[in-house]
Amino acid sequence: MQLKLDNNVNQFANEIEHLSGCSISDCYQCGKCSAGCPVGEFVEESPTRLMRLIQLNQRQAVLNSKTPYLCATCTTCSERCPMKIDVAKVMETIRILACKEGLRPAVKAVSNFSGAFLDSVKSNGRLFEFGMTVTFNLKNGTPFKNATIAPAMLLKGKLSFLPQSIKNKERLKNIFANSSYFEDREEKKEH
Numbered sequence: 001m002q003l004k005l006d007n008n009v010n011q012f013a014n015e016i017e018h019l020s021g022c023s024i025s026d027c028y029q030c031g032k033c034s035a036g037c038p039v040g041e042f043v044e045e046s047p048t049r050l051m052r053l054i055q056l057n058q059r060q061a062v063l064n065s066k067t068p069y070l071c072a073t074c075t076t077c078s079e080r081c082p083m084k085i086d087v088a089k090v091m092e093t094i095r096i097l098a099c100k101e102g103l104r105p106a107v108k109a110v111s112n113f114s115g116a117f118l119d120s121v122k123s124n125g126r127l128f129e130f131g132m133t134v135t136f137n138l139k140n141g142t143p144f145k146n147a148t149i150a151p152a153m154l155l156k157g158k159l160s161f162l163p164q165s166i167k168n169k170e171r172l173k174n175i176f177a178n179s180s181y182f183e184d185r186e187e188k189k190e191h
């Protein structure tokens with residue numbers, strides 16, 4: 001990968017620091033986060049490398065990286081970092097920032113899963129697995145994926161054909177309406 005450096009080299013790091021509350025500039029590339037990362041060996045940019053790309057103002061490379069989408073949010077990296085950088089939070093911030101900027105997700109299936117999961121919770125207040133799986137498969141263009149195991153699961157009562165809703169959906173609506181990650185952070189900083 002060819003890197004282009006410019007005068008505003010701290011611009012992206014400052015932006016991520018501001019949004020996530022994590023001090024990107026404290027990273028000294030020790031590699032401890034990547035050493036414990038369960039997906040590190042499957043991605044081109046390890047957590048350590050991604051941190052360095054942020055420090056080097058490589059906005060497009062970071063926002064288009066697959067790593068934040070494959071991140072399992074296990075928080076091993078955050079626990080291990082000697083500088084107490086919440087690397088898992090940085091991954092989350094990158095995903096949300098990419099989404100807010102309307103970028104095509106680097107791993108579409110992950111984004112499809114999150115969308116189907118959240119839509120299901122938004123509608124019912126709890127997860128409707130059967131409906132979510134159908135929506136996820138349709139979004140992925142694989143309508144019959146795992147279709148053969150569904151009948152047995154339905155018969156054994158492991159899956160339900162119909163969603164179950166919570167009682168007070170109005171409160172649920174409010175939770176979603178007030179759950180803007182970045183705006184929440186802005187408000188917290190002001191108080």
Ligand code: SF4
Nearest residue numbers: 037071072074075077
């Ligand atoms: S939170 Fe994500 S980046 Fe950190 S160790 Fe777990 S999978 Fe890797």
Ligand code: SF4
Nearest residue numbers: 027029030031033081
């Ligand atoms: S563990 Fe912390 S200091 Fe070490 S490379 Fe990862 S983010 Fe940087």
